[in-house]
Amino acid sequence: MHIHQTTFIKSAVKPADYPPIDLPEIAFAGRSNVGKSSLINVIVERKALVRTSSTPGRTQLINFFQVTGVPFSLNLVDLPGYGYAKVPLDVKRQWGPMMERYLSGRESLKGVVLILDIRRIPSDEDLQMLSWLRSYNRRPIIVLTKCDKVTKNERAKQTAAIAAKLQMDKSQLVHFSALSKDGRDAVWQAIQDAVEA
Numbered sequence: 585m586h587i588h589q590t591t592f593i594k595s596a597v598k599p600a601d602y603p604p605i606d607l608p609e610i611a612f613a614g615r616s617n618v619g620k621s622s623l624i625n626v627i628v629e630r631k632a633l634v635r636t637s638s639t640p641g642r643t644q645l646i647n648f649f650q651v652t653g654v655p656f657s658l659n660l661v662d663l664p665g666y667g668y669a670k671v672p673l674d675v676k677r678q679w680g681p682m683m684e685r686y687l688s689g690r691e692s693l694k695g696v697v698l699i700l701d702i703r704r705i706p707s708d709e710d711l712q713m714l715s716w717l718r719s720y721n722r723r724p725i726i727v728l729t730k731c732d733k734v735t736k737n738e739r740a741k742q743t744a745a746i747a748a749k750l751q752m753d754k755s756q757l758v759h760f761s762a763l764s765k766d767g768r769d770a771v772w773q774a775i776q777d778a779v780e781a
């Protein structure tokens with residue numbers, strides 16, 4: 585993927601505020617601190633397009649970006665991270681309905697990159713997210729990040745354990761590291777496959 589430009593479009597909570605549909609859309613989801621901002625910044629080649637989501641109490645918004653590139657352009661959507669213990673209860677309560685409204689209704693949504701830490705077995709919230717994607721017929725793109733933090737042996741072991749937990753084949757999991765940038769092309773290839781499906 586060759587990126588020409590990435591621009592912030594807007595933030596939204598409810599569908600009436602989403603930007604108009606003009607391009608295929610790919611969203612990014614994951615637990616707070618999993619490395620979602622780092623992954624997005626690496627794949628669009630920007631140092632700080634997206635900032636970390638783990639600020640307690642911050643309003644949780646869906647952030648829309650437009651990526652102009654070759655061979656394709658898309659809307660990139662940064663979904664609010666989940667699972668941060670210190671988020672106030674009222675903010676937590678809004679999160680589920682906000683996700684379900686977006687995942688159920690967004691016509692241009694071609695796939696959701698679900699980011700998981702290679703070192704951790706997926707949490708109940710990760711499984712909930714995957715189950716929403718399956719029930720709304722949204723293509724999941726599972727990316728295992730922070731791969732630089734594990735040895736080759738641990739990587740193979742964790743990949744098999746995570747695949748089993750997700751009831752997926754391990755060949756469907758994409759390995760990534762924001763530190764080394766390994767896996768950038770593989771993430772883009774999976775996104776392109778979803779956009780063209």
Ligand code: GDP
Nearest residue numbers: 616617618619620621622636637730761762763
């Ligand atoms: P977010 O809350 O999901 O957006 O997570 P961030 O992108 O802010 O990352 C959380 C922490 O993990 C930060 O300290 C990052 O520097 C670190 N991090 C993210 N991705 C990687 C990675 O691939 N490798 C390593 N070693 N650290 C990472």
